[in-house]
Amino acid sequence: MDLQPTIxxxxxxxxxxxxxxxxxxxxxxxxxxxHTDYNDGxxxxxxxxxxxxxxxxxxxxxxxxxxxxxxxxxxxxxxxxLHKGKGWPEYIKGVAWAMQVERLKASPRGFVxxxxxxxxxxxxxxxxxxxxxxxxxxxxLSSSAALELAAARAFAAVSDLEWEPVKMARLGLKAEVEWVxxxxxxxxxxxxxxxxxxxxxxxxxRSLDFEQIPLPxxxxxxxxxxxxxxxxxxxDYNERxxxxxxxxxxxxxxxxxxVDRQTFETRAGQLDPLTRRRxxxxxxENERVSQAVAAMRxxxxxxxxxxxxxxxxxxxDDFEVSSPALDSMVEIARQAAGxxxxxxxxxxxxxxxxxxxxxxxxxxxxxxxxxEYTRQTGLTPSVYICQAAAGASLxxx
Ligand code: GLA
Numbered sequence: 001m002d003l004q005p006t007i008x009x010x011x012x013x014x015x016x017x018x019x020x021x022x023x024x025x026x027x028x029x030x031x032x033x034x035h036t037d038y039n040d041g042x043x044x045x046x047x048x049x050x051x052x053x054x055x056x057x058x059x060x061x062x063x064x065x066x067x068x069x070x071x072x073x074x075x076x077x078x079x080x081x082l083h084k085g086k087g088w089p090e091y092i093k094g095v096a097w098a099m100q101v102e103r104l105k106a107s108p109r110g111f112v113x114x115x116x117x118x119x120x121x122x123x124x125x126x127x128x129x130x131x132x133x134x135x136x137x138x139x140x141l142s143s144s145a146a147l148e149l150a151a152a153r154a155f156a157a158v159s160d161l162e163w164e165p166v167k168m169a170r171l172g173l174k175a176e177v178e179w180v181x182x183x184x185x186x187x188x189x190x191x192x193x194x195x196x197x198x199x200x201x202x203x204x205x206r207s208l209d210f211e212q213i214p215l216p217x218x219x220x221x222x223x224x225x226x227x228x229x230x231x232x233x234x235x236d237y238n239e240r241x242x243x244x245x246x247x248x249x250x251x252x253x254x255x256x257x258x259v260d261r262q263t264f265e266t267r268a269g270q271l272d273p274l275t276r277r278r279x280x281x282x283x284x285e286n287e288r289v290s291q292a293v294a295a296m297r298x299x300x301x302x303x304x305x306x307x308x309x310x311x312x313x314x315x316x317d318d319f320e321v322s323s324p325a326l327d328s329m330v331e332i333a334r335q336a337a338g339x340x341x342x343x344x345x346x347x348x349x350x351x352x353x354x355x356x357x358x359x360x361x362x363x364x365x366x367x368x369x370x371x372e373y374t375r376q377t378g379l380t381p382s383v384y385i386c387q388a389a390a391g392a393s394l395x396x397x
Pocket of ligand 1: 033034035036037038184185186187188346347348
């Protein structure tokens with residue numbers, strides 16, 4: 001949704017002036033490549049047309065003051081005195097902290113890390129503004145990465161720093177891992193920073209090289225929210241990471257990305273069954289991502305859909321991060337007319353599935369899936385038919 005009028009109006013009524021900058025940073029849905037990012041592997045996410053919006057103006061006193069329309073709450077902090085707290089402001093504070101500890105400063109070449117903290121090398125300037133958004137929170141659509149990258153965009157704007165997507169994604173990740181305390185991979189921050197409208201992002205999570213892959217015409221991306229939630233700052237995610245690391249150690253490689261199918265099959269018999277299943281998911285999922293990119297390029301929707309189906313089975317049976325609600329949703333969508341393929345998306349245990357649907361069938365599909373899901377589970381789902389949006393950007397005020 002275009003929240004520019006809302007955010008502009010909210011800024012005006014609070015500050016009695018127009019904002020100096022308006023920022024939009026999207027949520028994302030991952031088409032395929034799940035639990036591969038922290039294994040240095042491949043992912044194929046797409047930014048969605050649901051976003052975090054910030055309207056702001058600079059402050060020169062090193063204060064940051066942000067009013068959240070969604071939480072009806074204000075946060076204020078000094079860039080010179082950052083303390084950890086709780087809730088949504090931590091994502092903004094974490095980004096401020098990350099930008100400052102990296103001692104980034106503006107230079108004609110963009111961001112440069114300076115050895116000595118001094119003057120403008122303190123990193124960033126303050127600002128005041130309002131924030132809102134329509135990325136559902138806790139649904140696995142990366143509302144937190146969207147807020148981090150929106151904040152990074154805000155600090156970049158008031159501090160006159162060049163926007164370099166990969167560097168900004170790294171800063172967002174640093175905030176998430178070291179400030180917020182969630183040990184996630186870099187997929188969410190990268191797609192939010194680097195997305196191009198109409199495209200999915202084929203990302204190598206080791207080199208951070210990426211390619212923009214055009215979404216084929218006639219294809220709709222439907223996000224199916226199960227209306228079930230599981231917090232991510234959670235032991236299961238870290239446990240999966242630890243199991244993958246153990247498997248990588250077994251194979252004597254830096255990350256599971258470095259194990260090919262043949263090596264896996266030759267030696268897998270020596271692994272304990274659980275670690276073997278975890279590794280098998282990651283190794284095959286990496287293959288599926290490359291195959292999905294090839295299928296997308298050819299416009300081969302049947303093949304692409306089949307890869308999503310296989311990904312779901314693997315996440316359910318080998319990686320064990322699905323849930324009864326997700327499995328029901330996937331099963332219902334799979335049977336519905338027009339569906340090429342469907343799978344759980346994001347970390348799992350709740351949240352959303354993603355379905356690739358024949359465009360002319362998508363309305364009918366959505367209605368049917370929602371009704372049938374309610375009938376079977378008693379829950380009320382949401383269906384978002386998503387367009388592939390651009391990454392975090394300044395919107396002309
Ligand atoms: C969450 C994390 C990502 C990624 C996915 C699983 O969304 O934030 O880094 O690991 O789970 O693919």
